[in-house]
Amino acid sequence: MSTQHNTLDCIQPPVHKKKELCDMDYSQDPPRILSNYLVHAPKPFNAEPHLPLLVNAGLITPTDVFFKRNHGPIPDIQLEDHQVYIGVQSHGQSDAGVEWKALSMNDIMTRWPKATITASLQCAGNRREGLAQLKEVKGVIWKAGTISNAVWSGPRLCDILKDIAGVPQDLHNEMIRNYHVSFEADDHVKEDACYGSSIPLRKAMDPLGDVILAYEMNGQPLTRDHGFPLRVIVPGYIGARSVKFLQKILVQPQESTSFFQRRDYKILPPWIDSSNVDTAWDTTVSLGEMNVQCVICTPMEKEVILCPKPVTVKGYAISGGGRAIYRVELSVDGGKTWEPVDKIEQTPDKISGMYWAWALWEKKVPKILTTSEIVVRAYDSSGNMQPEFPIWNYRGVMNNAWFRVNNVIQMPQPNM
Amino acid sequence: MSTQHNTLDCIQPPVHKKKELCDMDYSQDPPRILSNYLVHAPKPFNAEPHLPLLVNAGLITPTDVFFKRNHGPIPDIQLEDHQVYIGVQSHGQSDAGVEWKALSMNDIMTRWPKATITASLQCAGNRREGLAQLKEVKGVIWKAGTISNAVWSGPRLCDILKDIAGVPQDLHNEMIRNYHVSFEADDHVKEDACYGSSIPLRKAMDPLGDVILAYEMNGQPLTRDHGFPLRVIVPGYIGARSVKFLQKILVQPQESTSFFQRRDYKILPPWIDSSNVDTAWDTTVSLGEMNVQCVICTPMEKEVILCPKPVTVKGYAISGGGRAIYRVELSVDGGKTWEPVDKIEQTPDKISGMYWAWALWEKKVPKILTTSEIVVRAYDSSGNMQPEFPIWNYRGVMNNAWFRVNNVIQMPQPNM
Numbered sequence: 001m002s003t004q005h006n007t008l009d010c011i012q013p014p015v016h017k018k019k020e021l022c023d024m025d026y027s028q029d030p031p032r033i034l035s036n037y038l039v040h041a042p043k044p045f046n047a048e049p050h051l052p053l054l055v056n057a058g059l060i061t062p063t064d065v066f067f068k069r070n071h072g073p074i075p076d077i078q079l080e081d082h083q084v085y086i087g088v089q090s091h092g093q094s095d096a097g098v099e100w101k102a103l104s105m106n107d108i109m110t111r112w113p114k115a116t117i118t119a120s121l122q123c124a125g126n127r128r129e130g131l132a133q134l135k136e137v138k139g140v141i142w143k144a145g146t147i148s149n150a151v152w153s154g155p156r157l158c159d160i161l162k163d164i165a166g167v168p169q170d171l172h173n174e175m176i177r178n179y180h181v182s183f184e185a186d187d188h189v190k191e192d193a194c195y196g197s198s199i200p201l202r203k204a205m206d207p208l209g210d211v212i213l214a215y216e217m218n219g220q221p222l223t224r225d226h227g228f229p230l231r232v233i234v235p236g237y238i239g240a241r242s243v244k245f246l247q248k249i250l251v252q253p254q255e256s257t258s259f260f261q262r263r264d265y266k267i268l269p270p271w272i273d274s275s276n277v278d279t280a281w282d283t284t285v286s287l288g289e290m291n292v293q294c295v296i297c298t299p300m301e302k303e304v305i306l307c308p309k310p311v312t313v314k315g316y317a318i319s320g321g322g323r324a325i326y327r328v329e330l331s332v333d334g335g336k337t338w339e340p341v342d343k344i345e346q347t348p349d350k351i352s353g354m355y356w357a358w359a360l361w362e363k364k365v366p367k368i369l370t371t372s373e374i375v376v377r378a379y380d381s382s383g384n385m386q387p388e389f390p391i392w393n394y395r396g397v398m399n400n401a402w403f404r405v406n407n408v409i410q411m412p413q414p415n416m
Numbered sequence: 417m418s419t420q421h422n423t424l425d426c427i428q429p430p431v432h433k434k435k436e437l438c439d440m441d442y443s444q445d446p447p448r449i450l451s452n453y454l455v456h457a458p459k460p461f462n463a464e465p466h467l468p469l470l471v472n473a474g475l476i477t478p479t480d481v482f483f484k485r486n487h488g489p490i491p492d493i494q495l496e497d498h499q500v501y502i503g504v505q506s507h508g509q510s511d512a513g514v515e516w517k518a519l520s521m522n523d524i525m526t527r528w529p530k531a532t533i534t535a536s537l538q539c540a541g542n543r544r545e546g547l548a549q550l551k552e553v554k555g556v557i558w559k560a561g562t563i564s565n566a567v568w569s570g571p572r573l574c575d576i577l578k579d580i581a582g583v584p585q586d587l588h589n590e591m592i593r594n595y596h597v598s599f600e601a602d603d604h605v606k607e608d609a610c611y612g613s614s615i616p617l618r619k620a621m622d623p624l625g626d627v628i629l630a631y632e633m634n635g636q637p638l639t640r641d642h643g644f645p646l647r648v649i650v651p652g653y654i655g656a657r658s659v660k661f662l663q664k665i666l667v668q669p670q671e672s673t674s675f676f677q678r679r680d681y682k683i684l685p686p687w688i689d690s691s692n693v694d695t696a697w698d699t700t701v702s703l704g705e706m707n708v709q710c711v712i713c714t715p716m717e718k719e720v721i722l723c724p725k726p727v728t729v730k731g732y733a734i735s736g737g738g739r740a741i742y743r744v745e746l747s748v749d750g751g752k753t754w755e756p757v758d759k760i761e762q763t764p765d766k767i768s769g770m771y772w773a774w775a776l777w778e779k780k781v782p783k784i785l786t787t788s789e790i791v792v793r794a795y796d797s798s799g800n801m802q803p804e805f806p807i808w809n810y811r812g813v814m815n816n817a818w819f820r821v822n823n824v825i826q827m828p829q830p831n832m
Contacts, residue, residue, distance in 0.1 A: 177769035353593035
């Protein structure tokens with residue numbers, strides 16, 4: 001019997017049950033080009049590209065360089081079998097009372113206009129290493145490569161929610177102001193029955209929000225590592241909200257109850273650590289928009305440059321909420337004096353005008369001394385700037401302190 | 417002959433000519449309650465309320481406590497004579513080619529629904545004093561009171577621009593993405609022919625942008641000091657964009673050419689000072705959204721508290737772009753250890769859900785030692801936080817470094 005349903009049928013989506021860790025099967029994970037990555041963990045596969053690859057590839061990160069963040073095995077989903085379930089839960093209504101509708105991937109790919117958005121995704125844990133150096137943190141100890149930029153295509157979520165879930169388009173509607181959209185993946189993860197997350201309904205319905213359901217990345221069908229067959233792209237937000245392997249969309253009066261919305265991805269206050277963390281989750285808000293960030297990708301810490309010529313320092317900068325990068329300043333004396341970078345390249349979305357994609361910048365530095373500390377900092381269009389020093393938080397998220405590179409050695413090419 | 421025109425007439429608005437400083441007449445300025453204010457300059461009148469008044473009045477600042485920022489004499493405008501001129505300039509079109517339409521104040525007050533927005537205005541120069549202590553800056557040396565919160569009422573600018581200027585409502589329209597709305601005041605100022613400024617057209621047309629033309633403040637007609645008979649309210653932006661004494665609205669492909677858009681209100685880079693400032697204006701972007709800010713209003717520096725009981729530390733916090741204040745942290749040891757404040761009060765707009773109004777916060781501190789440095793810092797909903805130390809810029813704008821209060825003396829009431 002076919003699992004395909006007509007959109008208007010009222011049906012129940014499959015219910016995921018949490019698996020024991022020992023039942024997690026990673027044998028069907030896709031093959032990967034490991035040479036591009038610093039692999040932090042094989043199961044689940046978590047890897048960030050080497051920093052120079054990020055800037056040398058140009059504004060669009062090739063798919064096989066894009067960072068990979070997983071919480072479980074990559075599900076093996078068949079395009080023709082996959083269904084996306086959409087429902088609305090009103091105030092006080094039980095989960096069982098929700099009327100679901102199902103869309104096939106063919107529906108997703110043909111019923112609405114295909115939007116194309118260039119957007120960077122950044123893990124909230126990017127640069128966690130800088131906080132781990134201050135005090136023990138919980139999480140993958142990411143360096144600064146847990147960010148990448150790609151071109152994503154698929155229907156706008158606002159169109160689907162309007163047509164299938166009857167969500168009003170008027171941004172002044174009370175529902176838009178108070179509701180959330182929860183996403184669930186068709187996967188199994190260590191922490192919960194499946195990966196899940198939510199965003200405010202306002203973000204989903206805002207024509208300037210540019211939230212899409214992407215089935216293409218860089219002009220090709222999504223790869224399994226990046227969410228095949230369908231993922232949410234929530235530009236301007238932390239990567240955790242761009243749920244992969246999308247299976248369920250629920251419009252509801254509260255945030256997702258998933259572990260990843262309620263027990264993770266929050267900037268816990270500095271007085272919260274492993275001893276008292278359970279007291280803090282419910283009083284700490286979930287992360288949404290990214291903060292302003294800037295990183296030097298090349299040269300790297302302790303790099304030896306065998307060339308007497310000026311060195312081109314390169315890196316990325318980004319802010320959240322569609323805010324532009326307005327200025328990048330570089331110091332080669334540990335922050336005593338600053339100069340503008342030579343060039344900042346950033347392109348707004350061609351329809352909404354929002355800045356969802358990172359800026360790449362570069363600056364020629366005449367000579368790097370072994371005593372030079374190279375520091376970078378950026379301003380965004382809200383006048384926010386990165387803090388000079390990192391502020392520790394237990395989950396090690398949102399570290400956007402000034403980025404520093406030390407111990408670069410520049411010397412002439414030795415005689416061969 | 418009446419100066420009233422039918423809306424559909426094509427007419428020319430009056431052209432302001434720059435006045436010599438010696439011709440500025442301040443004799444018609446309104447009377448003021450000076451005791452509420454620290455007056456920085458009488459002509460033009462620039463004054464900020466004493467900090468404790470700001471928090472003790474509650475979330476809404478009384479009109480006679482609200483800070484006053486002027487660039488020239490207060491114009492003496494008659495409600496029944498005042499006209500607001502609205503035009504659209506297309507690419508390459510000369511100023512003379514613009515077709516203007518005029519609205520009377522009666523039109524403004526009756527033809528569109530009256531929206532009511534509670535929004536804080538903050539001068540970009542708030543806390544300039546903190547930057548002046550580092551190096552010479554240009555501008556009024558404001559302390560931390562150049563911010564206030566009021567209830568504003570009037571029509572939405574998006575409605576007027578749609579009906580009178582034919583601006584499309586579709587936020588994906590190319591014009592929305594690329595154009596600006598310039599405002600000019602019916603006044604005379606020192607720096608230019610009149611006060612002027614602009615905002616992106618997208619901000620004006622966004623239903624979540626909440627830009628209004630206000631003729632009421634705190635339920636009363638605007639006072640002359642606050643822009644009678646009509647001012648723009650651009651919530652979430654620096655105060656400089658909320659133009660008072662509004663006379664002209666021009667939709668155009670570029671930012672306002674006013675001094676106040678092009679030669680002021682920019683975060684100049686730290687290597688720019690009075691010696692080279694002319695090289696930097698055109699390459700430095702204009703300010704729009706506010707950054708994240710937090711200030712202790714009471715106790716004040718060097719305050720003597722004659723009471724042995726716990727002291728309630730109070731202050732405000734705000735961010736730009738409608739972003740909420742998510743956390744306020746207080747330290748009484750100069751930033752070594754932090755605690756949450758006891759209470760944060762902030763209310764989103766009841767229609768759009770955006771956070772345009774400041775948060776007021778307070779915390780009981782058991783005892784303040786003479787050696788205590790009280791420090792506060794806030795996080796907003798984009799995960800941005802204030803910088804620990806101020807970064808100097810020549811115009812002394814957007815200083816949002818951690819706010820510090822020293823030399824508070826707490827002692828028992830002396831025997832009488």
